[in-house]
Amino acid sequence: MHFFYILQYPHRVKLVLASISPNRTRAKSDAAATLAADFLARASRYATCEAQAHGSEAALLAWLDRQSARTSPFLILLDSRGRQLTSQEFAAQIGRHRDNGTQTLVLAIGPADGWSDAARARAGLLLSFGAITLPHELARVVLAEQIYRALTILAGHPYHSGH
Amino acid sequence: MHFFYILQYPHRVKLVLASISPNRTRAKSDAAATLAADFLARASRYATCEAQAHGSEAALLAWLDRQSARTSPFLILLDSRGRQLTSQEFAAQIGRHRDNGTQTLVLAIGPADGWSDAARARAGLLLSFGAITLPHELARVVLAEQIYRALTILAGHPYHSGH
Numbered sequence: 001m002h003f004f005y006i007l008q009y010p011h012r013v014k015l016v017l018a019s020i021s022p023n024r025t026r027a028k029s030d031a032a033a034t035l036a037a038d039f040l041a042r043a044s045r046y047a048t049c050e051a052q053a054h055g056s057e058a059a060l061l062a063w064l065d066r067q068s069a070r071t072s073p074f075l076i077l078l079d080s081r082g083r084q085l086t087s088q089e090f091a092a093q094i095g096r097h098r099d100n101g102t103q104t105l106v107l108a109i110g111p112a113d114g115w116s117d118a119a120r121a122r123a124g125l126l127l128s129f130g131a132i133t134l135p136h137e138l139a140r141v142v143l144a145e146q147i148y149r150a151l152t153i154l155a156g157h158p159y160h161s162g163h
Numbered sequence: 164m165h166f167f168y169i170l171q172y173p174h175r176v177k178l179v180l181a182s183i184s185p186n187r188t189r190a191k192s193d194a195a196a197t198l199a200a201d202f203l204a205r206a207s208r209y210a211t212c213e214a215q216a217h218g219s220e221a222a223l224l225a226w227l228d229r230q231s232a233r234t235s236p237f238l239i240l241l242d243s244r245g246r247q248l249t250s251q252e253f254a255a256q257i258g259r260h261r262d263n264g265t266q267t268l269v270l271a272i273g274p275a276d277g278w279s280d281a282a283r284a285r286a287g288l289l290l291s292f293g294a295i296t297l298p299h300e301l302a303r304v305v306l307a308e309q310i311y312r313a314l315t316i317l318a319g320h321p322y323h324s325g326h
Contacts, residue, residue, distance in 0.1 A: 031197040035301075038194070087296040112325065130293020131247040133323065138198075138308055145301055160296065162275065 013098040015043070015147055016073070018052040018060055018108040019140055032137040039144035046151035047098070057111055057119050064106070064122065073104035075123045077115055078139060082126030087160060091150035093125070098154070107147065109139050176261040177211040178310055179236070181223055181271040182303055184216045195300040202307035209314035210261070220274055220282050227269070227285065236267035238286045240278055241302060245289030250323065254313035256288070261317070270310065272302050 017040060036051075043049045054060040067073055074097055085093065097105050107127075110119070120126060129142055152159040180203060199214075206212045217223040230236055237260055248256065260268050270290075273282070283289060292305055315322040 029198065029201075031194040031201070034194040035192065035198065038192075084294040086294045090295070128293070129295055130291070131249045132253070132292055132305075132309055133250040133312070134305065135308065138304065141301065142295075142297065142305070145298065146295055149296070 012048060013094075013102050014048040014050065014104045015094070016050045016052055016104060016106045017140070017144060017147065018054060018106050019136065020055075020057055020060060020109065020111040021053045021136075022055060022111065029137045032141050036137075036140045036144040039141065039148045043144070043148040043151050046155055049147065057116060060108060061119060061122060067104070071103040073106045074102045074125075076105065076107045076125045076127050077119060077123040078107070078109045078129065078143060079115055079120070079123075079126040080128055080131075080133070082128035084128045084130065087146060087149050088153060090127070090146055091153035091160075094147075094150045095154045107143060109136060109143060112136065175211060176257075176265050177213060177267045178206070178257070179213045179215055179267060179269045180303070180307060180310065181215040181217060181269050182299065183218075183220055183223060183272065183274040184299075185218060185274065192300045195304050199300075199303045199307040202304070202311045206307070206311040206314050209318055212310065220279060223271060224282060224285060230267070234266040236269045237265045237288075239268065239270045239288045239290050240282060240286040241270070241272045241292065241306065242278055242283070242286075242289040243291055243294075243296070245291035247291045247293065250309060250312050251316060253290070253309055254316035254323075257310075257313045258317045270306060272299060272306060275299065 017036075040049050040051060052063075054063065064073060064075065076093075094105065115123075129139070129146075134142065149160050180199075203212050203214060215226075217226065227236060227238065239256075257268065278286075292302070292309075297305065312323050
């Protein structure tokens, strides 16, 4: 009789940068999209990263509901009322999720008029990058850069200490 | 006998986005430079705006000293230990300088290892954009965007309310 052991591969967390992009066309900044994509590509050296655009907050919440309970994503919402973390503290948060078995970590940038109470209630963390208001496309760049920075901090790469 | 009256033209404040860029070559982000230049160009519709790069903090301070006492610039340093203002409060600061006769307002992004005590002592305001650490080129984009946003707020342009 044989026993089959399931090999426990090292856990890998997937990071999803989600944004709410209403259908209405608006002037998009190619340079901002390029910058965000570049930071996300660099972050992908350290963890699986994915960009998602949802047409509305409701679409994002519906997508979350469709995920299986076992792999239900942990949701972090960028929110002006949220907690301000340093880049080191943000990295520590991502590290805890990676080490504690979170399979998908969703970091989402809200619509121009902010998140609904329902979305806030669904979130595991409300995160603020400061008192200033940033346009959506620039907030995406900052979030992508902070994800990259967090992963380099966790990996001991000198990117963070150089800035 | 004639009296010559000096016409008091409406006061115009000049905004200078200064950054410390050491001579050592480093990978520069074209996309970030494009974005910052774009926001500064849009800001120039509302006030004279100028970008300056100084090779060191000492070079910036020497440039400030060379300005005449009458037009001595007001210096705002981006500093993690500084005050956090909302975009509205930042706009109000710029508005006060415009209305109170400041001729040159210098907003400066420091070297990677931060400002010296001498630079901090020279500053009229230490301003923080939040707890996170941003790379120099992205901080420039955020500052340029906040300058543009501030000028639209002062002008009653709907850019700010749309984001």
